Amino acid sequence: MCGVSARGQLEIAAGFATRAGKRTNNQDFGTVDIGTASQRAVQGIVAAVADGFGNAQGGRVASELAVRAFIDGYRSQREPVGVGAAAMKSLDAYNLWLHGQSRSDPVLRGASTTFTAAVLLGRIATILHVGDSRAWHLRAGNLTLLTDDHSAPQAHGGRALLRAAGLEPALRLDIKTQSLEAQDRLLLTTRGVHEFLSANNLLQLLARREEVAQTDADAIVDAAIAAGSDDDTTALVIDIITVPSPAYSSVVAGMEALPIRPIPALGETIDGFKLVRILAESKTGRLFLAKRDDEWAVLKLPDPATTTPIERTRFMREVFLGQRIAHPNVGASLLLPEGRQSRLYVAMPYYKGETLEDRLRRDGPMKVDEAVAIAIKAARGLAALHKASVTHRDIKPGNIMLLENGDVKLIDLGVAHLPRLEDVDEVETPGTLDYMAPELFRENRGDALSDQYALGVTLYRMLSGKYPFGETPPGERPLFGPVPPLSAYRDDIPAWLNAVILRTISLRRDDRFGDLDEFIFALEHGNLRPAPLHRGPLIERNPLLFWQVLCAVLIILLVLSIVRR
Template identity: 30%
Template sequence: MLAQQSIDTRLSDKLEVEFGGSSLAGAKSDNQDALAAYYPDSASARLKGAVACIADGVSSSEQARMASQLSVTHFIQDYFSTPDSWAVKTAAARVLSALNNWLVHHGRQSPGQAGMLTTFSALICKSATAHFLHIGDSRIYRLREQELEQLTQDHNLHQGGGRSFLSRALGMDNHLEIDYRQEALQAGDCFLLCTDGVYGCLPDSQLQTLLKESQTHPEALAKKIARQALAAGSQDNISCLIVRVTQLPRQDVNETLRQLTSKVIPPALKPGMTLDGFKVSQVLYNGPRSHLYLVEHDDREKPLVLKTPDVRFADDAVYLEAFSREQWAGRRIDHPGVMKIYPSPDSPFLYHLCEFVDGQTLRQWMRDNPHPSLEQARKLAVQLVSALRAFQRQGMVHGDLKPENIMVQADGELKIIDFGAVQVSGLEEMAADITSLQPPGALDYCAPEYLQGEKGSAQSDMFSLAVILYEVLCGELPFKRSVLAHQHSDSRCTWQYQPLRLRRPSVPLWADLALKKAVAKHPRNRYMAFSELLQDLTLPNPQLLRHQRRMPLIERHPVQFWQSVSLLLGLLLLLQWALR
């Protein structure tokens, strides 16, 4: 599956690579090596990158050839089937884990045989970054500026008599340990993926000399390396795959801004006006950053919401990138708790077409229901967790969860309607650095790590969710945020949790402790999964209760502690005055 695609270079904004490979049985009767490379001539090229991989089936395995061939072909097929929003490491790890489990399972179906074992090494070039995944003793080399460097480490155990055995391989065990690293690409980088039939008889100095032949096409060069390995007396299968980077995508911020501003922001619209066949029937919202219109179209059965940026942001790269990212992400999430964003027609104008959600914001619902029961809050939590999991499955973090971004429909169902601050790990790997230095969402619901300049995670969304649930139950926030300008500090008192029971005594202690854990300052101290939070909001967690009982009074009941200290000091002063 070697593929060298013709890439459009008119804008010089795409990654260009050349592939070439060769695989010979050599001195053996059966070739148990396999190699493959693929770079699609489509949008996936930019979102997923170019992939090259090589595998060497373990000879002691009865199905070595099948193991190596399945590994390289299925890895590429399955990798390109993962969501575009996933980071390379996440997508590759998921695919390799599933592939390894399959090899282990089928390898155990034949008792007395060594199973389906193979080495595996892969190179994924995405944007201006190279990602390496490796297990076994195949190798990846890089020639850069005429210097050859081995980038992988052999997973071998050496014994007496010069013998060695693989310590790690695909199909060896259900517990898979893959080496992963990433490095910046440079134009002119030349990568060599090869099995031990090549490097076992050709020294690094000879490989370096051969790879320096930059004018030779990788296909011809790979065949030349294979022939020389055979002539040098290789007793194994001989396989090598060459990947040459001929051009990197442009990472210039000005170019990114040019692409973002290539469409025109429509002026403010009024009822009766038409844009691309969409007739405005109502202005839903006119804000400082965006405008929302209820629109109808002859070809659409239901009314839609047309969302446009405000014209004042026509040259704001950060805002426009977020607006475009919202549309990109929204079209990939299909969940009843998340507002749908539909494909827009080919148009010179910049706008979204969104699902119309009839209802009220959660903020208004909170005003109308100032004292909801814990059971009502739990139902809200279950729905929001379900929606946030849809983001999580796509490798996304919402980043701006707040009551104003959540709609409560007439039937009580919730729907998240705004995700302009969404973080997409797969896009972040290829974007030019135009990100804002400001926190992505509203400060009242913003996780502390954002304020420290760190990236968000699912635990960041959990923090925002817990703050909302706290506010739903008592109408206030769990932290005193009177000095937001100083939130970048590590001040402990700034993030001092205010017990929910002080503001609403009817809430059980165990529910209060669950919310306290979910809004811990450090993500590592929060729940690792949303399901754990929902569990502790439903049933008391004995561990949290025990920990609470063991805490000093000043941490367990800070207000009561200081009230007691103040009372004691007052009594001492009265006593001192009386004894005069």
């Protein structure tokens, strides 16, 4: 049915099969929602099945709407409230609606539906369940039932639902979690399958592991029908091919105990990496080009003399985010085998190229088309971070890599802010003075709008070779004020581009773009639809003209007052 994979994220394959029973229409419904790359990073992958009950049409309407309403509602929630809370918020509204419709709408009269879903996020599957559909988990030859049937036997035979979506005004949803490992299998079934196939039957069918999950989903449904099932039969099989790197807490647990040792010399070998060349040095550490077997890598090693607890935290964040955010415009970090790392360092892929800072220092301002193309790629990477609720907080040319093949990658995620992690140990907001938005010198600790500002300053410098407010001496604050238009430095800047850049570096946060997707759209289509630019007060745009106008008005008023006397 489908498969998805991405570096640092979950890789699955899925198969779905369903057959109608003795009724003319199939009242079961199921699907797998992969989502976009950013949705997978934050909300995971959703798989769900539902078995509707009601009249000829009502059961199918109830089951399909339950699944679709859940997915739409879950995906639309922007705040990170957790899978369970987001699921309840999505399903409560649908349950109340269906309960009302089942008592008033002729099509949905008496309708209700089971609902069983698995939300796969990171290394965890969150199982959401009401009714008598089922969720199963297979690992190492053991098949475990993850759900309880909310039904009871009837005197005249069959079973009656005790809990289901639409059956009661308040939904009673079971929520539990299951850890995930590579080679696990998940199975979601409706009653038409597990009422006719025992757990042992299902184990034998799942353990075959045919070439694709779809083959086994088909085989399960076919086996249920062959066993005499006259109900609608549905099976959804999910293969866990690889699991993502550990969560931040796991990364911290694995790295906190690593020693910080003296920086090694060229030629030494660290955990199989031979140090070949020094790429960069700073007061806090050194960057080496290294080689392990046929793999080139970059190792970032801290200096024990200057590494503080804050610096250690930044190393751990850089490792985690490099593995967690899978995007072509975001630099990665290498996932080392568990127990392999003998000291604190960050291992990253080796990208052939140079930083944007090196390029600007060597060649000066760039051509308009080239600068815009680089800004768009950098913005896409930054947007991916923001959609994962991560703020970079140090966007500048030195942290933008220009690869030889034309790719652009954001690097140095050590000072990034992660959701739900407080930066209580930071004395001041991190960043580079000339790229820091005005709000960062107050209470703001950095967010998507301050990242946007820094990217705008970067683009301004790419085109002019200058900083919008002049270069700030070390230890001082930028002198924010009117920004010279880019036309003051060169005559080939389109008016729309000047407007876009001035909007991103507006001193007023509300005047900037709502998000980077808007910024990207403006760069890609600016010549077709110029970005609106907030015209700030005249005193900010042109102080000289302001005072000239004010003085003229005062003179006129003075003359009028004299004449009236």
